[in-house]
Amino acid sequence: MRGASALASMVAAAAVALLLMIDGCGGAMYKVGDLDAWGIPPPSKPDVYSRWAKSIHFALGDSIWFLYPPSQDSVVQVTPVAFAACQASDPVLKLDDGNSVFNLTTPGRVYYISAAPGHCRKGQRLAVDVPMANGTYLPPTANDLAAFAPMPAEAPAGFESAALGPAGAHQSAASRAAAAAGAGSVLLAALSFAVFLL
Template identity: 30%
Template sequence: MGRGVVPVDCLVVAILACLGAAAAATEYVIGGSRGWTAPPNITAGYYTEWAAGKTFAGGDTLKFVWNGTHNVANVTREEYDNCTKVSSVLEGGEMLDFPLPANANGLYYFICTVDSHCQNGQKLAITVISPTPTESPNSSPSSTAIGALFMLVLLSSSIVPMLMN
């Protein structure tokens, strides 16, 4: 009886390996230890430099943390470039979590609309990649799923007789 435990464990591991575990979402604190702010000593490119080298993906969360009077607005490219004072700011006290949709892909722009904060560099542009390739609604099952199903059938036909002994 104890001999059947190892093959069942192997089956579970094999299935998970074939299906692939979903990538864990990442939480990014915008601006790192400085947070979301616009003090005079930060250059206009501070948030661009902070975002460089980071890979933002659908399902990740952007955490805006600040002290004092600030806000966050998710804006268009034109509003970002011109620091347009939009009225649709995202609500938050001194912190705001902005979860990127699971299917997010493309450019996202954020600004602070308080006073001249945006003009002083309190603005962020990021490129978000889709965590998995998108499939059309009419696409067939992925080869990974078919391979996992085949492996499940193959392994279960080998393991079940062993468990019965």
């Protein structure tokens, strides 16, 4: 009996040691928005998700955790093009359990939006930059730059890109000029990306 108890204690100690080693090898987990749960940003904090993403230095192997009421929302990983258009119909990955974790396993920019109708267009979207293993970032692709380009003049009424603020926000003169000049050009996309990084 005593041998079985000693063996059980050794197995338990080995299991704890293994868990500690695995935990030490894994990345950090970050709750999206910190104290703010995943939802439509309040008027007092329309840029809560872009500010949150800029405040953290992510690394390969880290995870991001979205917390939200599952009956009211979801989160989808999307392409840069879908991010720019707030299009959730063909996601890379969709989670809707209210306690969604995405692992950051590939360097580059990763895009997330709410799939609940109208939420993305009200600012519920997030872009996360993941560096390479050596800590350097990949240069943005043309699609990454276009994801934050100002919306063209013929955009649906009430729709603004995240770089410009939530629906109903007043556009700056520079944003209106950029849209009028053709937001699709690479030069304007690069300018919008630089503004987003500030």
